[in-house]
Amino acid sequence: MSFSATDHALMARALRLAERGAYTTRPNPMVGCVLARDGEVVGEGWHQRKGGPHAEVFALRAAGERARGATAYVTLEPCAHHGSTPPCADALIAAGVARVVAAMRDPFPQVDGAGFARLRAAGIVVEYGLLEAQARELNRGFLARIERGRPWLRVKLAMSLDGRTALANGESKWITGEAARADVQRWRARSGALLTGARTVLADDPQLTVRLPDTEVVPPLRVVLDPGLVSLGRSRVREGDAPTLYVHAPDACIPQDMAVAHVAAPVRGARLDLAAVLRLLAERGINEVQVEAGPTLAGAFLQAGLVDELLLYVAPVLLGAKARPLLDGLAIDTMAQRLRMSLLDSRQVGEDLRLLLRPQAD
Ligand code: AOF
Ligand code: ZN
Numbered sequence: 473m474s475f476s477a478t479d480h481a482l483m484a485r486a487l488r489l490a491e492r493g494a495y496t497t498r499p500n501p502m503v504g505c506v507l508a509r510d511g512e513v514v515g516e517g518w519h520q521r522k523g524g525p526h527a528e529v530f531a532l533r534a535a536g537e538r539a540r541g542a543t544a545y546v547t548l549e550p551c552a553h554h555g556s557t558p559p560c561a562d563a564l565i566a567a568g569v570a571r572v573v574a575a576m577r578d579p580f581p582q583v584d585g586a587g588f589a590r591l592r593a594a595g596i597v598v599e600y601g602l603l604e605a606q607a608r609e610l611n612r613g614f615l616a617r618i619e620r621g622r623p624w625l626r627v628k629l630a631m632s633l634d635g636r637t638a639l640a641n642g643e644s645k646w647i648t649g650e651a652a653r654a655d656v657q658r659w660r661a662r663s664g665a666l667l668t669g670a671r672t673v674l675a676d677d678p679q680l681t682v683r684l685p686d687t688e689v690v691p692p693l694r695v696v697l698d699p700g701l702v703s704l705g706r707s708r709v710r711e712g713d714a715p716t717l718y719v720h721a722p723d724a725c726i727p728q729d730m731a732v733a734h735v736a737a738p739v740r741g742a743r744l745d746l747a748a749v750l751r752l753l754a755e756r757g758i759n760e761v762q763v764e765a766g767p768t769l770a771g772a773f774l775q776a777g778l779v780d781e782l783l784l785y786v787a788p789v790l791l792g793a794k795a796r797p798l799l800d801g802l803a804i805d806t807m808a809q810r811l812r813m814s815l816l817d818s819r820q821v822g823e824d825l826r827l828l829l830r831p832q833a834d
Contacts, residue, residue: 475602478511479573482545483603487575489518489527490547490610495661495682495689496521499757501578501614505531506545507538507569514538521690526551528560532567540568547607549578549600552586561590574600575607579618613664613759616780622750623664625778627763627770628656629798630785630824636795637767642675644796648785651822657682659783661689664758665717669769670698673707678764681712693717693758697744697769700724704732717756719749746776771799774811779831782813786825 475483489504497503497519505527507515515538517530525533528550532539544550550560550572564572572591577600578584588598608615616624630648631637638644660666666680673696680694691714696703699721703709709716710732718734720726721744726734737752738745753761762783763773773779804810813829820826 475573475599478508479545479602482506482508482511482513482543483547483573483575484606485513485516486527486545486547487603487606487610489516490607492518493520495684495687498522498664498690498759499614499617501548501611503527503546503548505547507531507535507542508545509538509542514542523556525557526560529557529563532563535567541570543571543573544569545573545602547575547603547610549574549576549583549585550587550591551578551580551583552590553582555582559587559590561587564591565594565596569596571597571599573602574598575602576600576604579615581618611759612780617754617757617759622747622754622778623758623761624780625750625761625763625773626659626663626781626783627773627779628659628783628785629770630787631798632787632789632791632795634790634792634795635798636791637798638796639791640794640796642796644676647787647789648824649787649822652785652787652824652826655821655826656783656785657684660692660762661687663692663760663762665693665695665753665761667695667697667761667763667765668709669765670696670700670703671768672765673698673703673709675766677708679708679712680764681714691715692762693753693756695719695753695761697749697765699739699742699744701726701730701734704730719744719752743772746773746778750778767797767800771801774799775802777831781816782827782829784827784829785821786827788823788825 486504486506490502493502500522503519515531515535519527552559552561613624661682682689694716701720701724721739722736738748812832817828
């Protein structure tokens with residue numbers, strides 16, 4: 473299939489619209505739609521919230537009669553199912569759209585090609601695959617959940633120039649600067665869950681909430697991995713407006729008055745089975761998980777091969793050899809076992825350096 477420069481530009485525009493839903497659409501994907509006639513935009517929209525209208529419906533409403541004969545640029549295959557709303561394919565057909573260009577097929581089992589088929593059956597020209605890589609990148613969380621049954625896992629870490637995260641006594645709060653901490657808030661806001669361990673809860677008492685002034689954010693689920701429920705009642709994690717989930721071992725002693733949501737996950741030895749924990753979160757509609765934990769849990773996720781990306785802040789400071797290392801428990805004895813990462817993005821955030829890394833596929 474060949475696409476024109478206009479097609480490219482309008483799909484790029486639809487992708488930017490889709491991104492506006494980054495903090496609010498989950499568990500649904502981000503979707504943008506642009507309706508154009510002869511390259512001129514006649515309507516546009518994006519999916520804002522689960523339960524609300526899909527992107528196509530907003531664009532069709534904006535276009536009105538001008539949708540007739542138009543091309544619809546959509547970042548995801550128009551749906552064919554009756555979910556929270558009627559099928560977008562039907563809405564496009566009813567409006568008299570002539571051509572639909574989609575960035576990608578929707579792997580959601582109730583759609584998965586059925587949207588394209590329905591449009592084609594109505595005589596609409598359907599093409600897809602335009603800026604697909606960008607569309608997949610945008611919805612990597614949703615796609616991971618639907619295609620692998622596991623959320624996309626991001627591990628956020630902050631370290632000194634010499635790879636240390638805290639002094640020997642555990643003191644760590646001042647490593648990165650204010651700009652980096654504000655940046656972390658935006659990454660939190662796009663996450664369906666913020667995951668930490670009991671040890672971090674006891675040591676740092678994080679709130680794990682999103683604090684972004686004047687920005688609408690669906691609060692991420694706070695997930696505490698606490699096999700024995702030892703951190704219960706001793707943390708701020710239960711406060712605030714965000715939902716919380718404790719994950720514990722099957723044999724944990726559950727207090728009678730436990731007011732927080734909790735679920736048991738299988739164990740491997742003394743530790744929770746991390747792959748099973750992620751499956752549990754996917755079943756709860758979590759697309760992206762951001763791990764904000766200490767060296768042990770971060771190391772365990774890496775060791776298990778479950779990490780999709782590392783968000784690493786490097787502060788221009790030296791903490792010395794007595795300070796704590798970035799990761800624990802990575803069993804690497806030979807060069808052949810080294811974990812290679814690809815650098816996707818690097819930039820300065822305030823005084824600090826931010827790296828986005830993904831494990832290299834071998
Ligand atoms: C579209 N356009 O803008 C979106 C789509 O039951 P619902 O309404 O929440 O539908 C959820 C599913 O619909 C979601 O999993 C995905 O497959 C599709 N999302 N489809 O045509 C949109 N957001
Ligand atoms: Zn739809």
